[in-house]
Amino acid sequence: MRITPIAVPAALAALLLLTACDSAGGDGDGDGKRESxxxxxxxxxxxxxxxxxxxxxxxxxxxxxxxxxxxxxxxxxxxxxxxxxxxxxxxxxxxxxxxxxxxxxxxxxxxxxxxxxxxxxxxxxxxxxxxxxxxxxxxxxxxxxxxxxxxxxxxxxxxxxxxxxxxxxxxxxxxxxx
The missing domain is CATH 2.60.40.10 (Immunoglobulins)
Incomplete structure (x- = not known):
C-alpha cells in the first residue's frame, strides 16, 4: 500500500514536467524546438x-x-x-x-x-x-x-x-x- 501514494505523485510530477516543457516555447509538434x-x-x-x-x-x-x-x-x-x-x-x-x-x-x-x-x-x-x-x-x-x-x-x-x-x-x- 505504501507504493500507491508514491506512484501517484511521481506520475503527476512527470505530467507537470511534460506540460512545462511544452509551454516553455515548444512549437506544438513535440520536438522540443523553440519557436522563432x-x-x-x-x-x-x-x-x-x-x-x-x-x-x-x-x-x-x-x-x-x-x-x-x-x-x-x-x-x-x-x-x-x-x-x-x-x-x-x-x-x-x-x-x-x-x-x-x-x-x-x-x-x-x-x-x-x-x-x-x-x-x-x-x-x-x-x-x-x-x-x-x-x-x-x-x-x-x-x-x-x-x-x-x-x-x-x-x-x-x-x-x-x-x-x-x-x-x-x-x-x-x-x-x-x-
Missing part, C-alpha cells in the same frame, strides 16, 4: 547577385538573392514579396511565385543563410517590356514596419507575357550553405 519570430529586414543582411544576366531580348536570366540572419533565430514562411519599380516610381509590378514552386518554412539561426531566385526573360524596350529601375524585397510576416529593401535593377527590361503581366517569377526559399 518571422525574419525581418532589420535583422537579416541581403545580397543580390551575382546574376546570370540575360544578354539579349528573348534570353532568360537568373538573379539570386541571399539572406543571412544577423540576430536571434527567425523564420521564413511563404514566398518573398518581390516588386519591380519603374522609372517614375509610380509604375510597379509584383513578381508572382514561379509556376509549381512550393513555399517551405525555414528557420535560420544566427549566421545561417537562405536564398531565392528571380527568373526573368529579357524584353525589348518599348515592346510592352517593363523597364525596371529597382527591385524591392519584403519578407513574409515581417512586422518591423515598412520592411522593404531596395536594390538597383541592372538586368535590362523584363519581357511582356502578352496577358497583362511580365515574364518574371520568384522561387521558393532554399537553405544556403552547409
Amino acid at each position: 519570430t518571422a525574419c525581418s529586414v532589420d535583422t537579416v543582411s541581403m545580397e543580390v547577385g551575382p546574376a546570370s544576366v540575360a544578354p539579349a531580348a528573348g534570353d532568360t536570366g537568373e538573379v539570386p538573392v541571399v539572406l543571412t540572419n544577423q540576430s536571434a533565430a527567425c523564420t521564413l514562411d511563404g514566398f518573398p514579396k518581390a516588386t519591380l519599380v519603374g522609372v517614375s516610381d509610380s509604375a510597379t509590378f509584383g513578381v508572382p511565385p514561379a509556376e509549381g514552386a512550393k513555399a517551405q518554412k525555414l528557420t535560420l539561426a544566427k549566421g545561417e543563410s537562405a536564398s531565392f531566385t528571380l527568373t526573368y526573360e529579357r524584353g525589348t524596350r518599348g515592346n510592352g517590356a517593363f523597364n525596371a529601375e529597382n527591385l524591392q524585397v519584403e519578407l513574409p510576416g515581417d512586422s518591423s514596419g515598412p520592411g522593404v529593401r531596395s536594390f538597383r535593377w541592372t538586368y535590362g527590361p523584363v519581357a511582356h507575357d502578352g496577358q497583362g503581366g511580365h515574364k518574371i517569377s520568384v522561387g521558393a526559399y532554399q537553405q544556403a550553405g552547409d
Whole structure:
C-alpha cells in the first residue's frame, strides 16, 4: 500500500514536467524546438547577385538573392514579396511565385543563410517590356514596419507575357550553405 501514494505523485510530477516543457516555447509538434519570430529586414543582411544576366531580348536570366540572419533565430514562411519599380516610381509590378514552386518554412539561426531566385526573360524596350529601375524585397510576416529593401535593377527590361503581366517569377526559399 505504501507504493500507491508514491506512484501517484511521481506520475503527476512527470505530467507537470511534460506540460512545462511544452509551454516553455515548444512549437506544438513535440520536438522540443523553440519557436522563432518571422525574419525581418532589420535583422537579416541581403545580397543580390551575382546574376546570370540575360544578354539579349528573348534570353532568360537568373538573379539570386541571399539572406543571412544577423540576430536571434527567425523564420521564413511563404514566398518573398518581390516588386519591380519603374522609372517614375509610380509604375510597379509584383513578381508572382514561379509556376509549381512550393513555399517551405525555414528557420535560420544566427549566421545561417537562405536564398531565392528571380527568373526573368529579357524584353525589348518599348515592346510592352517593363523597364525596371529597382527591385524591392519584403519578407513574409515581417512586422518591423515598412520592411522593404531596395536594390538597383541592372538586368535590362523584363519581357511582356502578352496577358497583362511580365515574364518574371520568384522561387521558393532554399537553405544556403552547409
